[in-house]
Amino acid sequence: MELVTDILAGKTRAVARAVSIVENNSHDKEALIDALHDYTGHAAVWGITGPPGAGKSTLADCLIQKERDAGKKVAVIAVDPSSPFTGGALLGDRLRMQTHAVDPGVFIRSMASRGHLGGISAGTLDAVKIFDAAGFDTIIVETIGVGQTEIEIIELSDIVMLVLVPGMGDEIQAMKAGIMEIGDVYVVNKSDKDGAQRLKAEIEYVLMLKEQTNGDPSPGILMTSSRDNTGIDELHIHLTQLYHERTRNGMLSVRRKKRIKKEMDDIFNRKVQDLIEKELSLSANSSTWIEKVYRKEIKLYSFINNTLAEFERSNKK
């Protein structure tokens, strides 16, 4: 594929097109991703999540600069929700990063969730692979995370930052149970505002409770102001060191294998479902079957087991 050669050469238009292919779930997606497979695994993937308005995009902007100063090529994937009613989306994250728009070492891509739950879009993971193969050293993935369902960012990233801001007292209570599990690094952004110190103390308290239950080493809590550009150096150093540490102690490969497992399960499930649909003409037949179950002509479990056994027999021949 010419597209693959161009991606590996880091050509912008090819990379952009490839992201659209995975985003649209086009039929050449699978061949594309397999062709890139051998060239992936080099990039560090940083997730940034947190409530809307916490300063995730502004923080990403600061971190891009730090990585550029360190000579790294950076890609950013910023995911925002699609409207469930119209399917439209207003993608405004890159507004905060536009100073990097013309830097050839930076590639920013906005993605709409397109109905996918979990905070990312169905194409995000494949988009990460494309940027990885195209030679980007660091890939920053920004997603909105406000509840317990948006946790796919953990599976996708090597390191996850949870960005919180002062003045969300009640929210932190709600987040305790779920989203507090997801951060490797906690960022108290807008530390220029009142209450930042208290928020930090609250997070420390929640994490202390968590530590007692699972014995993990305690994650870092960093204070930043992306407006005043304070604390960014510390955050950047922390991320870099954590990544190296995880590479060294094997945590990185553990995480990445978990990611592969999740992907594999998902793809198997989807394919098996497609296969069943095709072989048993599920949607065409289901109304007849439902009627029969309703009239007590057949029983659910025996019927389904028999149908699958029949399918298996016919496949063995």
Add this chain to the structure above:
Amino acid sequence: MSEKIRIEIAKPGLDGHDRGAKYIARALKDAGYEVIYTGIRQTPESIVATAIQEDVDFVGLSLLSGAHNELFPRVVELLKEQDAGDIIVFGGGVIPEEDLDFLKTHGIQAIFRPGTPISDVIAFIESTRKGHAA
């Protein structure tokens, strides 16, 4: 899965009034498009780099400051230079009648002046989108 139309809405030039641009960005979102909004004071270079990275189908330029005769054609030119001449450029804002022909001959495929109903913009997008049987 179906392809989605992606549209960049950008404001070149120095004026800082983005109400019009934001209005159109929101309206196009409500019409079901994916809109990438880049904010004020964009250079033609940053607009084009964005269009290519975001793999958009359309770029909508909004301008009040009067520099449209330089800035709009420059965007079209840069897109062509970067092998992205297939991206469709349209414009909006306070643009005098006598400039419309000039802009059209320089590759701006439609101009929407203040007061244009959003349905005109949507009709334009639907009739020029890729794969549309003209």
